[in-house]
Amino acid sequence: MSHCLQDPIFAALYRGEIMWGDADSNEHTQPIHHGMQDAVKQALGNITLKKFFPLLFNEPVCNNTIKTIIVRNLSRSLSLAELRGIFEVHGIIHDVYIPKNMDRFSPYYGTMKGFALIKYADPSASWTALTMNGMSLYGKHITVELAKADRN
Numbered sequence: 001m002s003h004c005l006q007d008p009i010f011a012a013l014y015r016g017e018i019m020w021g022d023a024d025s026n027e028h029t030q031p032i033h034h035g036m037q038d039a040v041k042q043a044l045g046n047i048t049l050k051k052f053f054p055l056l057f058n059e060p061v062c063n064n065t066i067k068t069i070i071v072r073n074l075s076r077s078l079s080l081a082e083l084r085g086i087f088e089v090h091g092i093i094h095d096v097y098i099p100k101n102m103d104r105f106s107p108y109y110g111t112m113k114g115f116a117l118i119k120y121a122d123p124s125a126s127w128t129a130l131t132m133n134g135m136s137l138y139g140k141h142i143t144v145e146l147a148k149a150d151r152n
Contacts (some may be wrong), residue, residue: 006056066145067094068119069126075138076111086137087118091125097151119151 074083084096098118101108120126126146133144 004073031039033124039115065123066146066148066150067121067123068117068149068151069129070115070117070145070147071132072115072145073140074112074114074142075140076108076114078112078138083116083118087129087132090129090132092121093118094121095119095151117147117151 019089041053046110069087071083071087078100080096083098084093087093087096095118097119099115101111101113118126118129121127130144130146135142135144
């Protein structure tokens, strides 16, 4: 997803500055051509597009202001880079925090505790990441929830 945001037209679509079918240019973008729309639809699929462009599918717009999600029941073998890559499809990530078990008497000393906090740049990205709730990751069903407050 992050590589798609480098394209100025796709980025403007993602930010909601323009909609599918807009023919007028504004100061940030060129006119959208139907060929590009079709290529993006084919590449992402309508299910993914529904996450990023809810107005296109008459979906309710999120009024969420929390940018941080908590992901529980993670495998201890999951790396930071893998976790970032999996959740980056929903938007630009500012921070990933994976707490480690620091109890010296625990057999899991030094390993991750099994949950992570992921802070996105945009609240709508945290809302779309909730669609990953219940997904199987390394053989474990994860839970994804909005954090009660943003991580500083």
